[in-house]
Amino acid sequence: MADVEGSCHCGAIKVRVIGGFGEKAKAGVCHCKQCQVLAGSLFSYLGFVKRENVKVLQGEPKGYKQPLSAAQSGKPITRYFCGDCGTPLWAAADSAPDTYSIKLAMFGNNLPPAMEIYWKYAQTWEKPMVPSEALFDRWYET
Numbered sequence: 001m002a003d004v005e006g007s008c009h010c011g012a013i014k015v016r017v018i019g020g021f022g023e024k025a026k027a028g029v030c031h032c033k034q035c036q037v038l039a040g041s042l043f044s045y046l047g048f049v050k051r052e053n054v055k056v057l058q059g060e061p062k063g064y065k066q067p068l069s070a071a072q073s074g075k076p077i078t079r080y081f082c083g084d085c086g087t088p089l090w091a092a093a094d095s096a097p098d099t100y101s102i103k104l105a106m107f108g109n110n111l112p113p114a115m116e117i118y119w120k121y122a123q124t125w126e127k128p129m130v131p132s133e134a135l136f137d138r139w140y141e142t
């Protein structure tokens with residue numbers, strides 16, 4: 001697959017995902033309270049990429065280490081964003097040391113969601129985007 005590139009809203013940060021997301025790539029949607037606040041919205045909508053495939057072409061993302069008590073996994077998570085315009089970029093969770101969960105708006109928001117997690121925190125008037133078997137009240141576990 002071809003590389004994909006994206007940037008934050010102000011253009012200070014430019015990022016390349018080597019090899020793109022893959023043809024069958026799907027997104028994850030997280031409704032947890034942390035994601036709501038950090039996305040400034042109802043949920044976060046994320047792709048999953050190998051850390052080694054993410055290249056920062058320009059700028060220096062800022063990292064916010066969220067308090068341990070706020071992590072659903074109980075392990076540290078650092079959330080990266082543009083220090084100039086505040087666009088959220090990706091999260092690095094110690095529970096998934098090889099992967100970034102990366103915000104998809106930078107790349108066109110074009111991956112269909114495969115699952116939604118922490119659905120219990122969604123508003124009663126929200127409608128799921130996935131079939132009920134892909135809707136989880138907690139972290140997705142196989």
Ligand SMILES: [Zn+2]
Pocket residue numbers: 008009010011012013082083084085086087
């Ligand atoms: Zn920016």
Ligand SMILES: [Zn+2]
Pocket residue numbers: 030031032033034035036044118
């Ligand atoms: Zn979340």
